[in-house]
Amino acid sequence: MKHGLGFRMSQETAMQYPTTKLKTKQRFIRWRIQCLEKGIRQLLDFKPGGVSTMVQVTDLRNSPWPLKREFRQILSLLLDNYPEFLAKQVFVNVPWWYLAFNRMISPFLTQRTKSKLVCAGPSKSAETLFRYIAPEQVPIQFGGLYSEKDSDFTITNSAKEAIIQPSAKKIIEIPLTEPCLLIWELRVLGWDVSCAAEFVPSSEESYTIIVQKAGKIASSHDPIVKSSFKVGEPGKLLFTIDNNSKKKKLLLYRYKTKSFESN
Numbered sequence: 001m002k003h004g005l006g007f008r009m010s011q012e013t014a015m016q017y018p019t020t021k022l023k024t025k026q027r028f029i030r031w032r033i034q035c036l037e038k039g040i041r042q043l044l045d046f047k048p049g050g051v052s053t054m055v056q057v058t059d060l061r062n063s064p065w066p067l068k069r070e071f072r073q074i075l076s077l078l079l080d081n082y083p084e085f086l087a088k089q090v091f092v093n094v095p096w097w098y099l100a101f102n103r104m105i106s107p108f109l110t111q112r113t114k115s116k117l118v119c120a121g122p123s124k125s126a127e128t129l130f131r132y133i134a135p136e137q138v139p140i141q142f143g144g145l146y147s148e149k150d151s152d153f154t155i156t157n158s159a160k161e162a163i164i165q166p167s168a169k170k171i172i173e174i175p176l177t178e179p180c181l182l183i184w185e186l187r188v189l190g191w192d193v194s195c196a197a198e199f200v201p202s203s204e205e206s207y208t209i210i211v212q213k214a215g216k217i218a219s220s221h222d223p224i225v226k227s228s229f230k231v232g233e234p235g236k237l238l239f240t241i242d243n244n245s246k247k248k249k250l251l252l253y254r255y256k257t258k259s260f261e262s263n
Helices: 010-016 022-043 065-081 096-108 111-116 122-129
Strands: 003-009 053-059 086-092 117-119 160-164 168-176 180-189 193-201 209-217 225-231 235-243 249-258
Touching (some): 086 111, 086 122, 096 117, 111 117, 168 180, 168 249, 180 235, 209 225, 209 235, 225 235, 235 249
Parallel strands (some): 003 053, 053 086, 086 117
Antiparallel strands (some): 160 249, 168 235, 180 249, 193 209
């Protein structure tokens, strides 16, 4: 079954609707329901084979403690009144107090509600999203690759995932059968790895070309590493990702080729 996708930023809501007054709390709840109804109108078509359910994502980063009661009320309203539309309700960047609150109310939730509710703290948000949404559809600020300003890649360009084990190297191989312009982008969740790239020609008479010297990808850098290389003969491009840390990393990458005539 196909699902629609809706991202909503709750920190903007918290600033717009402070929760100190009853009337304001009610406005906050109405706004949240309006977000869902807007998503239903824009994302779902209900045609045979079309999109009939949606995965709704709510970012709880910086959400204030007083909203805990409103979140419970909103959750009940969404899952009780719109069960056929919501495949999953995913909360990301969940603060510690909400995780504790969710564990406390979990025994009182129905099994159906539990099956649709997903909560993830800041360190697990991106990986949790990728269980339900392809990385190329997840916005950059949530750990994915999607950007409206990207002129080279769209959500139709699928991304691949690879796990880099602690204190290990991962080699990604891209076969190239003819001259072309190769464009790629990659992202490592967890940072602090080094990356190198080289082109290895198929012909034994040709020499290996260093495309990118080994360099560290740190948290201070842009989240997505993007570059291109003109391929003059058949061969393969090798990316070597070196993880010297004691934690595993998740690598996202995708690439495309263009003929020289189209450039």
